[in-house]
Amino acid sequence: MAEHPLAVIQETDPVFFDHLSQAHRFVFTDGALALVLVSLLLGKPFRVGLSFSYVGSLLFLAVFGSIFAFGAYLRLVGKIGVDKAAYVMLLTPIIALLLSTVFEDYRWPLAAFFGLLCIVIGNLLIMKKTAGRRRKPAPEEILDR
DSSP: OOOOHHHHHHHHOHHHHHHHHHHHHHHHHHHHHHHHHHHHHHTOOOOOOOSHHHHHHHHHIIIIIIIIHHHHHHHHHHHHOHHHHHHHHHHHHHHHHHHHHHHSOOOOOHHHHHHHHHHHHHHHHHHHHHHSSOOOOOHHHHHTO
16 A cells, blocks of 8 residues: 655655744634635625535645645745746646646637736746846755765
């Protein structure tokens, strides 16, 4: 049986695993508190369905769509750096729109095209701006010289 990926991280890099756990706590606590505050300010009631499909979907999204996905993203940031991992955030809405177009017969409103255009232009500007710039070495790279 394969070992759990987070167990491997904990054994190989306990400091990173501690930071990962701490990041999870802060991000999810802050997000939950922000949602509670906004819903209270807007006067919206909390409604939780008790059907199997609702609770099952909620648990699935909480565990796989949030906890594991956030952990995987932080691990990606740790391995390849923030600049390269940021492309995941840029590509996610594009991939979601394309998948919705294929599987859900999504019709693209003008706002979706405008958002896609902003992503592409922003990406081109950043790549042009950083193309001539040399990467600063990380502190451990300087010490290893």
